[in-house]
Amino acid sequence: MKAKVLLSLILLCGGLAAPSARAEDAAPAAPATPPACELPSYLLTTDSQLHKVADTVKDGKPLEILVIGSRSTTIPSSEDSSYPARMQAILKEKLPPSEPVHVSVEIQSKKTAAEAASTFVKLMEEKRPTLVIWQTGTVDAIRSIDPDEFRGAVTEGVAALQNAGADVVLMNLQYSPRTETMISVPPYLDNMRVVAQEHDIPLFDRFAIMRQWNDQGQFDLFSPSRGPELAKQVHDCLGRALAQFVIDAAHLGPAQQQN
Amino acid sequence: MTIADQVTGSPIAGTANAKSRTAAPAITLPAIGERELRLDLFRGLALWLIFIDHLPPNLLTWFTIRNYGFSDATEIFIFISGYTAAFVYGRAMLESGFVIATARILRRVWQIYVAHVFLFTIFLAEISYVATSFENPLYTEEMGIMDFLKQPDVTIVQALLLRFRPVNMDVLPLYIVLMLALPVILWSMKWKPDVTLGLSVVLYVVTWEFDLYFSAYPNGFWAFNPLAWQLLFVFGAWCALGGARRMSRILASPVTMWISIAYLAAAFYVTLTWYVPQLSHFMPKRIEQWMYPIDKTDLDVLRFTHFLALAALTVRFLPRDWPGLKSPWLRPLILCGQHSLEIFCLGVFLAFAGHFILAEVSGGPAMHALISLSGILIMWAMAWVISWYKRVADKSGSKTKNAVGNADMAGGG
Numbered sequence: 001m002k003a004k005v006l007l008s009l010i011l012l013c014g015g016l017a018a019p020s021a022r023a024e025d026a027a028p029a030a031p032a033t034p035p036a037c038e039l040p041s042y043l044l045t046t047d048s049q050l051h052k053v054a055d056t057v058k059d060g061k062p063l064e065i066l067v068i069g070s071r072s073t074t075i076p077s078s079e080d081s082s083y084p085a086r087m088q089a090i091l092k093e094k095l096p097p098s099e100p101v102h103v104s105v106e107i108q109s110k111k112t113a114a115e116a117a118s119t120f121v122k123l124m125e126e127k128r129p130t131l132v133i134w135q136t137g138t139v140d141a142i143r144s145i146d147p148d149e150f151r152g153a154v155t156e157g158v159a160a161l162q163n164a165g166a167d168v169v170l171m172n173l174q175y176s177p178r179t180e181t182m183i184s185v186p187p188y189l190d191n192m193r194v195v196a197q198e199h200d201i202p203l204f205d206r207f208a209i210m211r212q213w214n215d216q217g218q219f220d221l222f223s224p225s226r227g228p229e230l231a232k233q234v235h236d237c238l239g240r241a242l243a244q245f246v247i248d249a250a251h252l253g254p255a256q257q258q259n
Numbered sequence: 260m261t262i263a264d265q266v267t268g269s270p271i272a273g274t275a276n277a278k279s280r281t282a283a284p285a286i287t288l289p290a291i292g293e294r295e296l297r298l299d300l301f302r303g304l305a306l307w308l309i310f311i312d313h314l315p316p317n318l319l320t321w322f323t324i325r326n327y328g329f330s331d332a333t334e335i336f337i338f339i340s341g342y343t344a345a346f347v348y349g350r351a352m353l354e355s356g357f358v359i360a361t362a363r364i365l366r367r368v369w370q371i372y373v374a375h376v377f378l379f380t381i382f383l384a385e386i387s388y389v390a391t392s393f394e395n396p397l398y399t400e401e402m403g404i405m406d407f408l409k410q411p412d413v414t415i416v417q418a419l420l421l422r423f424r425p426v427n428m429d430v431l432p433l434y435i436v437l438m439l440a441l442p443v444i445l446w447s448m449k450w451k452p453d454v455t456l457g458l459s460v461v462l463y464v465v466t467w468e469f470d471l472y473f474s475a476y477p478n479g480f481w482a483f484n485p486l487a488w489q490l491l492f493v494f495g496a497w498c499a500l501g502g503a504r505r506m507s508r509i510l511a512s513p514v515t516m517w518i519s520i521a522y523l524a525a526a527f528y529v530t531l532t533w534y535v536p537q538l539s540h541f542m543p544k545r546i547e548q549w550m551y552p553i554d555k556t557d558l559d560v561l562r563f564t565h566f567l568a569l570a571a572l573t574v575r576f577l578p579r580d581w582p583g584l585k586s587p588w589l590r591p592l593i594l595c596g597q598h599s600l601e602i603f604c605l606g607v608f609l610a611f612a613g614h615f616i617l618a619e620v621s622g623g624p625a626m627h628a629l630i631s632l633s634g635i636l637i638m639w640a641m642a643w644v645i646s647w648y649k650r651v652a653d654k655s656g657s658k659t660k661n662a663v664g665n666a667d668m669a670g671g672g
Contacts (some may be wrong), residue, residue, distance in 0.1 A: 147552075174397070187556075204350055225395060226394045
């Protein structure tokens with residue numbers, strides 16, 4: 001409870017502070033980003049587009065988003081603060097009020113990309129989402145799965161999701177400085193980038209984003225704290241960044257919508 | 260300080276000859292009593308860069324060459340290791356025969372193996388500590404890496420078999436395998452150097468074609484595939500045993516120079532697109548699809564050629580008698596390069612320790628820079644102490660050891 005109050009206070013402060021700081025910007029309608037979540041724009045830029053999301057929103061149909069993830073998708077015992085829930089809240093704020101947005105989460109804990117991908121056909125039949133955000137790579141990195149096999153599995157998974165008629169966003173691993181000497185992350189980041197490029201789908205670079213926050217001192221990701229506050233704040237920022245990323249990739253920004 | 264006269268002995272018949280001292284700006288087999296300081300310099304540099312690359316990214320990381328092209332310090336390191344190993348043990352093979360040389364190589368392999376096991380012990384200590392003290396709910400998933408601690412019996416045996424290698428501990432196993440193959444490589448080089456190099460290329464191509472690899476524990480494969488990386492090692496050995504001299508014509512030609520410059524510039528541009536994604540608009544999709552991923556495990560051709568281009572320019576613009584090599588400013592690098600196994604292990608240990616301090620004390624950029632710099636200073640100090648000790652020991656001990664070349668000189672590690 002206390003944490004929630006604190007969080008809303010932070011959000012409120014961010015909400016108050018940011019518009020005045022950006023008063024000269026021409027888009028006053030956009031909800032403010034809390035200072036802790038600030039990111040250079042290139043981390044949220046993608047060339048690939050989300051056509052189906054764009055069409056759904058333009059037609060005013062409900063936007064159904066499915067996040068397929070692993071244990072780092074949620075925060076133990078506070079799911080409401082995890083990034084999918086935060087993304088849903090922000091999307092509802094930013095999209096037209098008439099637009100229904102629903103985010104569901106499918107956790108595939110301790111499953112490699114290949115194991116997760118094998119469930120996709122059935123999963124898509126059940127959920128029929130417009131957009132799938134597939135977060136993967138961590139389990140493969142921990143088990144040091146052959147990066148070529150990993151790439152093959154991600155490729156297959158993406159194809160299955162696309163065949164089922166959904167737009168796809170790939171999300172890569174967390175930046176985890178404590179375990180940097182123990183988990184070799186780069187091959188998995190590289191291969192996800194390759195698959196995203198080959199399929200012309202947006203890649204949400206969670207790793208680079210979290211590293212940016214850590215390097216700029218916005219968050220201390222080395223913190224050994226056992227409390228959930230840090231995780232909640234990071235997930236809030238991730239949810240915001242992800243919502244912004246989806247809106248940009250679907251060209252749903254205030255300026256773009258008018259065209 | 261007697262860096263220059265640590266290597267003494269007769270030149271290798273047929274490979275080192277007086278003509279090599281002419282103006283040709285290629286690496287040539289050092290003549291009697293002369294040490295190739297450029298090798299020490301660049302190996303020392305590679306050791307520093309590997310240390311910095313093993314630390315979490317910080318300001319100094321931007322000075323490491325992997326940010327400016329495809330290849331990185333590992334290539335330099337393996338090439339120079341091949342070069343020096345062939346130089347020292349090649350001489351031993353000519354003077355004392357195959358059996359003696361093999362015995363000396365195996366003794367060196369044993370030293371490297373022990374060093375590797377020592378580093379693994381330190382790693383175990385670190386990971387066990389983190390496993391018991393770190394419970395940030397943000398990273399519950401990443402803590403899955405600790406699962407192997409549940410089966411120490413299997414894990415430790417696999418580590419002794421070189422099949423279980425934690426992150427950043429891949430170079431020594433690669434080096435052990437390459438050194439194990441060295442007797443055969445040298446024996447074949449003695450017979451026909453060009454054929455040996457050709458066989459090495461064939462093995463490289465076959466590795467790529469049929470996807471050969473060394474399996475690892477619990478799954479996957481070696482992060483540096485020895486079957487591919489042997490190409491650099493054998494190429495280094497080939498250069499040491501006269502290949503460099505024969506290539507001097509090619510290396511001196513302006514065509515080579517411009518091709519190298521153009522290639523390095525293109526590689527630099529490509530790496531730039533990784534950091535400034537806006538630039539990738541100007542990258543044709545076709546080229547991107549053909550080029551990626553640039554595979555480090557199997558020593559991608561792009562990486563190998565990038566190293567060749569770098570080496571060609573270095574040899575051209577940094578002559579072996581460049582006076583700067585004797586300057587006190589480069590002395591720390593050269594000293595580190597001369598004791599590479601010890602300094603490499605120290606670097607891996609310091610990277611672990613640096614991580615630990617960053618995690619436990621503070622993670623600010625100032626602390627980061629301080630750790631990087633003090634790490635380098637410690638490496639330098641250690642190299643100095645080792646040199647000092649060797650000098651003292653050599654003076655009091657018998658001088659005969661010098662006559663066959665010092666095994667440590669072949670370093671690598």
